[in-house]
Amino acid sequence: MKIGNKLTLLFTGIIAGLLLIFALAVYVSYHKNRQEEYYKELDKIAITKANLLLNAKVAPSVLQLIYRNSRNILFDEEVAIYDTSFNLLYHDAVEIDKVKETKTMIDEIIKKKQIQFYQGQMQVIGLIYHHKSGDYILTAAAKDNFGYAKLNNLKYTLIISYLISVIFIYLSCLFFAKRALKPVSDLVDEVDEITATNLDLRINEGNGKDEIAELAITFNAMLNRLEKSFDAQKEFVSNISHELRTPLTAMLAELQLTLNKERSNDQYRESIHQAISDAQKVVKLSNSLLDMAKANYDRTEITFKELRIDEVLLDARSDLLNAHPGYKTNIIFEKEIEDDDFISIKGNEYLLKVAFINLMENGCKFSAEQECAVAITYHKNKTILRFQDHGIGIHQEELSQIFSPFFRGENKHFTEGNGIGLFLAKKIIDLHQGTIAVVSHVGEGTMFTLEFIHV
Incomplete structure (x- = not known):
């Protein structure tokens, strides 16, 4: 996989992860706020009905009539009022009785002063209501249909927004990665044109300040060293050829002349001596070249x-x-x-x-x-x-x-x-x-x- 694609996927993944965390935080925060707000709403409704029943002396039948006439699919709170002896004083809809209060529940409310819990999807609240005539136990329960509707709407909005954002982020990262790596692509194209036959070419060093420019400068410096090395090698080979050719040619010529013509023993010795002298030159040159090779090591x-x-x-x-x-x-x-x-x-x-x-x-x-x-x-x-x-x-x-x-x-x-x-x-x-x-x-x-x- 190319670096551009890797960078695109990497940054898209990072930003997408951050957006996902943000979206989950928003959703969880809203869900928690909805829950707390609805518990408070149930608390207010329960106390309001208790005031109507105990302070305003509104008859239970009238309160039930109001409850039945005001019920709708969004607000369907059910309130019950007990005394501390678990005697039912008022109930919005006894025939329905969503909560099914028990003596144990009433005792828990008396002990803790207030309780909150879920019954299925319904939120239930129980609390003690202090009145001049004594203490009373209030319970209220309902499903927050309106709150859940808004929560679902928020969920779908976040999901759709998240998917659109991820797509936009991916395309943006792809665009910027290509732009950021364009100097590298140009560098690759320029390097492709450089071969052993045109080592004098150099790549564009750009502004000379960023990392790509540093790479180009370093590469050009390497090309300078390579060019010098190639030139030195050519010169070296040329000189070596010349230095080796001279004694070898002289030795070969001497031996050929000696072979083609009869000579005295002294003349043979002189020819052999000359050939040995030329051979010694070659040996000395070879030893010098080996030493030079060792000295050129890193x-x-x-x-x-x-x-x-x-x-x-x-x-x-x-x-x-x-x-x-x-x-x-x-x-x-x-x-x-x-x-x-x-x-x-x-x-x-x-x-x-x-x-x-x-x-x-x-x-x-x-x-x-x-x-x-x-x-x-x-x-x-x-x-x-x-x-x-x-x-x-x-x-x-x-x-x-x-x-x-x-x-x-x-x-x-x-x-x-x-x-x-x-x-x-x-x-x-x-x-x-x-x-x-x-x-x-x-x-x-x-x-x-x-x-x-x-x-």
Whole structure:
């Protein structure tokens, strides 16, 4: 069921329920008032006849004659008057005698002073009437035909009004629900037009204030992220294709040339060595891509634990020197570490090692002496690492692009690479909610500064 129909039925049900409670309250209230008013009316009629009989000394036969001549279908009250000894002094219609008074009833009236009850649909009242000649028992009974007629009329009026109101409420709710949800319908129509081929389209954000506008703004923000992601993916695939094609093509060409022509053992060894070198480039690129994929994970999906940065840095240095024995990496502790907390962060050891290795390797391979120095210190709530080399440096106009994937500047002629290392390092630092900054001067060297917040 659509939301519009659900809202229509929900609000119709709620309002219909409230109207039903209101109608029942009106009906019950009127019914109770009618009952009380008619008891009072019977009381007045009984006392009036008692006054005529006892004070005005009107003969019982005359009162009966008046009663018979005034009877009608709407007012048919029957009054009886007894003394306290249960002797009948007057009765409007003894032959009818609707109430059938008993000695027990008279005793109850004497005890309670006044009683009220129903006999079938008739209301009956009994009370003590104090007169100078003594106390008398009065009873009066009748069916409130006129009151019941008005009550029935009220009942049918309420039922008809209630049904008409429910129908009107349903149609009104249906109309307003459609109007209220029209922006959602328009939103759905606009979203249907957006596909992978036209991610540049955006939906109308309306007034920018209500909930629908918030939804549209959020959806457009998601589209912005998706569009950037798609564009980055296209660029990534294009760069990957190019980076993989170069060493694979070179390796294939070398092997084909070796196969097509007889060569000496030294030449075969040289060809195999070249093919191995190209294969190593592919392996290194593949490993970098895998590391980059891990660094692109959501932070909530990566395992973090408390780590000492100096220990991770020493492990990274060891791995780098094992892979490149000719590199030189010096680690300098600028302050004495008095407490583990001074250089501890919440992090992922593997990813941090990848970032540190990339930065140290970057410093070594762009230095003529293949040397890099790493200084570690702490300040207040931060741990600070500085990776410094005295290599060829980076041109100022290229500094803003060095963290882009597959970017290689003018220094690409100095040594081989694939342009992933710095991009990957920044990704990892961002995942650890750290910062990375770079200062470089051509011919003097480069320094990367990393800052991590303490745990």
